[in-house]
Amino acid sequence: MMEKIFERIIMPVDGSESSKRSAKKAIYLAKQMKVELIALYVVYIPISAYVGAPYSPVIYTDDLEIKEIREKMNKEGANILNEIEQEASKLGIKLTKKIVEGVPDEEIINLSKKNDLIVMGAKGISAIDRIFLGSVSEKVLHHASSSVMIVR
Numbered sequence: 008m009m010e011k012i013f014e015r016i017i018m019p020v021d022g023s024e025s026s027k028r029s030a031k032k033a034i035y036l037a038k039q040m041k042v043e044l045i046a047l048y049v050v051y052i053p054i055s056a057y058v059g060a061p062y063s064p065v066i067y068t069d070d071l072e073i074k075e076i077r078e079k080m081n082k083e084g085a086n087i088l089n090e091i092e093q094e095a096s097k098l099g100i101k102l103t104k105k106i107v108e109g110v111p112d113e114e115i116i117n118l119s120k121k122n123d124l125i126v127m128g129a130k131g132i133s134a135i136d137r138i139f140l141g142s143v144s145e146k147v148l149h150h151a152s153s154s155v156m157i158v159r
Contacts, residue, residue, distance in 0.1 A: 013154070014122040015043040019115045019143075022087045025128025029158035033126035034095045044100055046091050047118060048084035050108040052076055081106060112146035123153040 018033040020026040030046070037044035052073065088104040095102040107114050111131075119125055127144050148155050 011040065011042065013040060013042055013124040014120065015045055015124075016040075017045050017047060017115065017119050017123050017125045017153070018091075019047045019049065019111065019125070019127045019147075020087055020091060021048070021111075021128075021131050022083065023128060023131050025130045025158070027128075029126050029128040029156075030091050030094065032156070032158050034091075034098060034100055036124070036126065037095075037100050038098050043103065044095060045103045045105060045118070046088050046095075047105045047107070047115060048088055049111040049114045050077060050080040050084060050106060051111050052080070052108070077108070111143045112150070115143070115147050116151045119151055119153040121152045125151060125153055125155045127155070127157060129157050129159050 016033050016037045018030055020030055033044060084106045085104075088102075088106070092102045092104060105118070107118075109117075115125060115127070125147060127147065129142075129144055131143055144155075144157050148157065
């Protein structure tokens with residue numbers, strides 16, 4: 008029997024095609040390595056949602072709108088995680104589902120431990136965020152203490 012190289016596999020997902028591909032790989036790896044699999048969805052509400060666009064004369068969101076955005080994203084996250092759970096259960100893999108609110112790369116890094124493997128897609132949902140913020144996968148790759156597998 009192979010020694011456990013990793014304790015757990017952390018699988019951040021956002022519903023993008025890239026994250027669906029990485030989820031399939033993570034499920035397969037968890038089965039082969041017989042390790043715990045954690046699917047993570049991060050509800051991310053950028054600061055611009057609270058204050059409006061820069062130089063905008065209109066502050067266009069109020070607390071009610073933020074609450075609605077938060078609820079919609081939580082529901083979307085639950086749907087994505089349930090879909091992945093169904094895929095995992097077909098292979099007999101038990102999946103732990105987590106929905107947290109925060110900055111995606113920070114939440115992924117906070118959840119992971121040194122002996123974990125993070126399996127994630129190369130590209131997420133938002134191209135505009137990537138232009139301004141750098142990609143989540145790039146930040147995780149450079150700052151996580153655990154091993155990271157980027158699925159193209």
